[in-house]
Amino acid sequence: MTLKLIKTESETPSINSILDKLNESQQKAVTSIEGPVLIIAGAGSGKTRALTHRIAYMIDQGIRPENILALTFTNKAAEEMSLRIASLVPQNAVTRIWSGTFHSIFARILRIEAESIGYTRSFSIYDTDDSSNAIKDIIRNLGISTQQYTPQAIRGKISSAKNQMLTWDKYTDVYTTSNDRTIADIYKEYEENLKRSNAMDFDDLLLNMIRILRNDMATLKKYQERFKYLLVDEYQDTNRPQYLVCKMLAEAHKNICVVGDDAQSIYKWRGADIKNILDFQKDYDNPTIIRLEQNYRSTKNILSAADSVIKNNRKQISKDLWTDNPDGDKIRLVECIDEIDEAEFIIKTINSKISNENISAKNFAVLYRTNAQSLAFENSCRKHKTPYIIVGGMSFYKRKEVKDVYSYLKFICNPKDNESLVRIINEPPRGIGQQTLSSVRSFAKNEKSSIYEAFQKIDSITDLASRGKNSIKAFTDFINEILVIKSKTEPREFATQFIEKTGLLQMYKEIDTEDSIDRWNNVQQVLSDIATFFRMEPDKDLEDYLQQVTLISDIDEKDINRDQIKLMTIHSAKGLEFPVVFIAGLEKGLFPFARTESIRDEEEEERRLFYVAITRAMENLYLTYATRRMRFGEYNYQNPSKFISEIDPKLIDMKAKPTQQSIVQPRSKLHGGNPYRPKADNYSQVFSDDSYSQMPENELKLKSGDRVKHSVFGPGKIESISGTPHNLQATVYFQTVGRKKLMLQYAKLEKI
DNA sequence: GACCTCGGATTATCT
DNA sequence: ATCCGAGGTC
16 A cells, blocks of 8 residues: 555656645545545535545546445535546546435436346336325325325325335334324335336335345345445435445445544434444444544634534534634624515625625525525525525426426336326326326226226226226327337437427417416426436436436536525535525524424434534624514514524624614523514615514513413413514413413413 | 315425 | 315306
């Protein structure tokens, strides 16, 4: 090893200069190629840099690119990685490296190996919606009311069972109520349903990968030999199936390098097990352990703030993250009236920095806890003509017409795909409605076949009106015609022709409302997206394209480097950095997210999430919260997040917003018992629909958490306050009568 | 079967 | 506020 290193350094100046730019630990991370390696990498410690340089170094050492498998967790991380590898390694090598998310790499392998587990290589991947729809149908067929069991909730339970590798027949061993027995039944049906549809859901991509590797030794050996060198990013976020695949693949050569930071583990809810990183030393003999503790990203103030927050977690590996960077500005904490005011403040602040301080838009990121929060920012950006991009939001793909186009394509690739078929069969209307479809469905279920297979035997379905039969025959004729075209047309050309023939575009054109013009445009956009894909990847087929679309959620991904501000959830922001970061919505109930407060482990995960958010910032960090926020069409009044108070007060600068004259709240008031009383400011007068300043003062003297007394119900505790400013309601928990929702105007609650 | 209206439930986070 | 399903009418 050492000899090799010296030789390389003298011969290839490029590697030499690359190593020169790295600190000692990073160099060690780059050059420790053989055997198990554990890299504990603090936030901003140049982890991606070390990983990518490591790959460049490996290739320089003569390791063949196709023997390298680099796995990441999210698409964002995968993309960042590929981009940076590309700048270090010759192009012909880059494309030979296997690098991507667990799901996309596994899907790629599964296409090759599909037949050995009873799938065809054209299997569909069901996204969350497809799964929920399939489950909804199952629930209906089992005659269970959808009230008690929402499809989405069940999908979640089944998914987490799968993440724990709990099969349907073992489900009731762990979960034992009668509800759970019903869930197990649905789970079973769901699995059969997927099988019949030649489809896998997201979790199956991981589980089936395990099946393939366990299936026979030859296959396992094949992939062990192909992937002689494994790199796993964000190892703290791997769940059980992901962990097992890594273990199996690394078994032969033990060349596995994992990188992680326990403080940034934020996917426990998806089955991630922090033990995987903590137990690495048990799993692999005598690993090289490297700690990256110098932070290159953030100012001292930002790093200290992050540190003061994460200190409140009990469970963690102790780490000494330090930086040579300057102190920098204090952290700005800003109170806003509502989500509109918050968005206006943030976007206006960004705009003024863009024009006055000459910082370009791409340097700004607005981070939030939930996707729903993006709307207000989007509106403000549009209003002020600020270029923006919502990263990772599914908005485009969730549109009906877009999903329909993909369903058409998915169906034609995999005619067994029931969910796609159901979506498109009557879109545009073909006279095949619920009635017709449900008799075919039950026929198909009896035959243990897919719906489309049942279409082939349409004449044997007795309880079907001839009108329905004729419509179905017309549809199968249409599909057969399309299948012929597919076999002799290039994918790109085929997609365009096919969608043209479906009549979707025609339908939108004929309707000719503003809405349908949008839809028409969106379909066109999908078609041009397809064209772009095949221009870039001429050797791939439609299945490859659809797989990519299903596993990547953002069509604007390619625009990520444009000069525009970034709006995203904190989960999406993981692994990224920005000069100026805004963390919005720091309110109780929102962040930390409701429900999690009472559960210590979950609260710790929320805190790690806040830690991740803070450490995205390089130079400036803004924290904002709103005193009321629209939810379910009603305002909710909340106190600031407890996380704010965990930041060392010395690091915080709480000022009024630029146009506000009078609010400078001392920190002590933030979490004290004083009722908070906001004042009107220019933002609210201009942008809020109802003027907050006119709110009768006395109604806000109460807030959630207060103990109150009611003339009839006696003492109680306010759980939440909601409603419109002129019609406020409090949800109060009384010892005598339990939970009551009262109108403050009339209830005459007395504070005690 | 298509279209309408009404009522209820719904909101984490990613693949 | 908005999306979805149920139930009614044409």
